[in-house]
Amino acid sequence: MTDAHPLPFVDLKRQQEQVRPQIDAAITRVLDHGQYVLGPEVRELEKQLADFCGAPFALSCASGTDALLLALMAKDVGHGDAIFVPAFTFVATAEVVTLLHAKPVFVDIDADTYLMNMESLEAAIGESKKQGLTPRAIMPVDLFGQPADYEKIERIAKAHGLFVVADAAQSFGATRGGKRVGTLAPVTATSFFPPKPLGCYGDGGAVFTDDGEMLEVMQSLRVHGQGKDKYDNVRIGINGRLDTIQAAILLEKLAIFEGEIAARQRVAERYNAALGDVVQTPVVEPGATCVWAQYTIRAKTRDQVAAKLKDQGIPTAIYYPIPLHRQVAYKKFPVAPGGLPVSDKMAGEVLSLPMHPYLSEPDQNRIINAVKSACAS
Numbered sequence: 001m002t003d004a005h006p007l008p009f010v011d012l013k014r015q016q017e018q019v020r021p022q023i024d025a026a027i028t029r030v031l032d033h034g035q036y037v038l039g040p041e042v043r044e045l046e047k048q049l050a051d052f053c054g055a056p057f058a059l060s061c062a063s064g065t066d067a068l069l070l071a072l073m074a075k076d077v078g079h080g081d082a083i084f085v086p087a088f089t090f091v092a093t094a095e096v097v098t099l100l101h102a103k104p105v106f107v108d109i110d111a112d113t114y115l116m117n118m119e120s121l122e123a124a125i126g127e128s129k130k131q132g133l134t135p136r137a138i139m140p141v142d143l144f145g146q147p148a149d150y151e152k153i154e155r156i157a158k159a160h161g162l163f164v165v166a167d168a169a170q171s172f173g174a175t176r177g178g179k180r181v182g183t184l185a186p187v188t189a190t191s192f193f194p195p196k197p198l199g200c201y202g203d204g205g206a207v208f209t210d211d212g213e214m215l216e217v218m219q220s221l222r223v224h225g226q227g228k229d230k231y232d233n234v235r236i237g238i239n240g241r242l243d244t245i246q247a248a249i250l251l252e253k254l255a256i257f258e259g260e261i262a263a264r265q266r267v268a269e270r271y272n273a274a275l276g277d278v279v280q281t282p283v284v285e286p287g288a289t290c291v292w293a294q295y296t297i298r299a300k301t302r303d304q305v306a307a308k309l310k311d312q313g314i315p316t317a318i319y320y321p322i323p324l325h326r327q328v329a330y331k332k333f334p335v336a337p338g339g340l341p342v343s344d345k346m347a348g349e350v351l352s353l354p355m356h357p358y359l360s361e362p363d364q365n366r367i368i369n370a371v372k373s374a375c376a377s
């Protein structure tokens, strides 16, 4: 107990120290020009986000949730539609489906990667038809920062006439097959909620697409379904814009993001090497890279491990303690035939460790040693 100062789970303060003068100056510029909504920084950010990942189009918006919503609204998702989502995810993935009066159909995940399981997906598509629903879209989640296998998913989508929306709220900056998130699916939604790999200082999000027509529809939806201007309403939309100040902050954070991804990678590699024999460490599939929104281990004695770490000033988190198909508000929706045994099991065993680009080696060692001793006793 020599070194018991509590560690942060995500250290946004240390990050801010890297860019504070730039962020102060960026905010001051916005205060000076006064274009708080859809100011020049918003367009600049969209351009730089698209360049960063190689997507033809990026559209910023008010949150990751709105990003998902805009994508589904642009595709006219509505009553009677079935949208296939993993149950082991943050609630927003299914929430946007229900807001449009469509039905989320819950799919199981793979135990090693926490990504959507393809057999469960196929079975869920069959089940939705049996229940008289119209299968419309697959919304895989890049859980913990690893992109789903969009090639496989796209094949299943094609075979059933579905479209794919990537919930990449946790994975901006990651790659698969050498391509960056934002280009792996026809439409990709991400989040800039503060602790996400690329975060702002409030709520924010973006949608990426290669479809210019869809971009225009989402642009309109983002501002109340505007036509020529916001007093010409050609469709029903939302107020889903990103604040200019948040865009200005994101531009400064994007400038150091590449280095932060590499630093996250180094932390994950040290965790992997040190903990691989002690607990189930996360698996990144061949050809994929992860941005480690979470570093999640698994232990049968999860609650004891968490308690012991807490005693030593090491915070942990459980993503996710209750899968969506078990949530009060969501248990009425269909699940893949046979249930979701992996999601149920994972909910009892997962534990996320502190993970951020500024986690020092001594602090990493402290966490590693604490996990080892918690698992040994």
Ligand SMILES: *Cc1c(COP(=O)(O)O)cnc(C)c1O
Residues within 6 Å of the ligand: 063, 064, 065, 066, 089, 090, 092, 093, 141, 167, 169, 170, 190, 191, 192, 193, 203, 204, 205
């Ligand atoms: C964070 C998150 C969202 C929602 O993003 P917000 O910006 O908080 O609205 C959606 N899906 C997943 C998987 C997330 O982790």
